[in-house]
Amino acid sequence: MVAIFPGLCHPSGMDLEALFEAINDEELEPNSDLAVLREILLSVSLRKNFDTRTMKRFGELTGKAHQHRRLKPSSAEIEFELVGISGQLRKISEFALQVEDILVTVDLSRVKKCEGDECEALFIDESKNKSRKWCDMAHCGMLRKSKVFYDNHRRVNPVPSTKNKSGVIE
Ligand SMILES: [Zn+2]
DSSP states (O other): OOOOOGGGGSTTSOOOHHHHHHHTOTTOOTTSHHHHHHHHHHHHHTTOOOOHHHHHHHHHHHHHHHHTEEEOTTOSSOOEEEOSOOHHHHHHHHHHHHHHHHHHHSOGGGEEEOOSTTOOOEEEOOSTTSOOOOSOIIIIIHHHHHHHHHHHHHHHSOOOOOBOTTSOBO
16 A cells, blocks of 8 residues: 655645745735735845734634534544635635744745745745845846846947947946
8 A cells, every 4th residue: 555645745734825825915904814924924035033912812713713613533644624614714724834844844044035025925945045135036036136147248248339420428
């Protein structure tokens, strides 16, 4: 029998796509629970201390989530599930536990904010040498690259100077 470890593609074994999609939403409501989770990861990415209020609210969110967390019965692997909550509360509790797991299990220098101009997206850099800079190479990465190319190109081949009427280069 072949053992399947579905989580192994991610270092922490978590599927974080939904979490990051939610906290990177540009229309994230300020002061919402999701905004608190974003603030935690943003502080990590900026190597900044958490502010007291964020810490307090994060503690409440994870505390509530832990009250509903149970070890999944008859599971071959160690797995947890949330019982007794549903809907939005369940979603935010799952996210809060994931953020907590990130803080505990992920190399925090891999938690990054996109370097794209005007992009606020957070992501986890899973590249071998931690070299990832952009949330999305196809978007922010290409925008930046084309800008660098344009700048370099101009430096190598400066725009020809305009000549005045007598033909002297100004
Ligand atoms: Zn970006």
